[in-house]
Ligand code: FES
């Protein structure tokens with residue numbers, strides 16, 4: 132079952148539906164097959180909205196942020212006219228990646244290989260020595276062949292998402308089911324408070340399923356359980372085809388989580404007493420605590436390897452020097468929490484080559500979200516087949 136036809140054919144889908152309807156997860160090959168991953172990128176990820184960055188990371192004209200989303204190098208740009216744009220970060224000459232580091236104050240995006248220069252609107256401006264030494268080329272305006280290819284980009288609450296195939300429903304529509312669970316909260320633009328990156332030797336779905344899995348916290352996250360006990364936590368439940376949510380009652384605020392930082396502005400009262408988590412299929416998880424938002428992203432770097440990034444957002448006033456220690460505590464807390472997850476994640480990846488495991492036995496109380504995710508992976512890949520650019 133490793134060829135593309137078999138992978139996405141009716142028989143395979145019927146088998147997946149049958150297996151997942153029995154309370155089982157995805158079969159081992161979904162975590163070990165390179166072909167499966169390539170199909171996921173094209174048919175599950177490129178047609179969906181994927182988190183790419185935050186408005187606060189490119190807050191001024193001339194700011195540029197290179198990212199990798201579903202395997203694609205993309206650059207997010209704050210244009211001179213104040214708008215935000217996303218482009219495939221790939222030179223139209225020979226395909227080199229153009230912007231390799233976050234930049235500020237750029238006038239052009241200039242490729243490091245042969246110095247082709249593009250405006251912040253993506254238009255090709257100059258091709259030095261293109262017709263011979265000293266024979267520079269300034270393309271005619273309107274010749275689109277040399278321009279950067281744009282990527283559809285929209286913002287939700289200061290978070291920038293891209294839709295690589297350009298055919299998804301508007302982002303506001305996509306996120307409306309989450310809006311309904313935020314009591315009309317319209318946060319001001321929060322401050323970007325830093326990120327953590329982890330290279331995990333596990334398929335990206337293990338990381339995403341771990342976002343969904345509330346059940347594991349009593350066994351491996353003792354401090355998190357003191358903060359928000361399992362007894363007052365709830366399983367992830369679907370609220371749309373691509374969104375799940377859960378909520379946790381806060382019992383005892385801790386340094387780095389609830390103590391030391393100012394609350395997020397304009398937060399509804401109920402969000403001072405509980406945390407709300409949203410998992411966005413395919414790769415993003417949004418954790419809202421009353422003094423911080425943590426956004427976790429799983430970017431597949433190979434079939435059995437994932438780059439996990441945790442972004443932290445705080446109230447703007449929390450960026451003052453007096454909160455330096457409290458912000459560092461929050462980063463340290465997420466670092467420690469995530470390290471507790473890595474061993475089980477990597478051990479599950481090793482378990483997926485064993486004939487002694489194929490789909491597992493899911494808890495009827497805690498795992499409907501994992502079950503739902505498994506089915507959606509299969510369904511969305513088939514639904515989007517043929518829609519990739
Ligand atoms: S590859 Fe970019 S200028 Fe040649």
Ligand SMILES: [Fe+2]
Nearest residue numbers: 341347352472
């Ligand atoms: Fe965990």
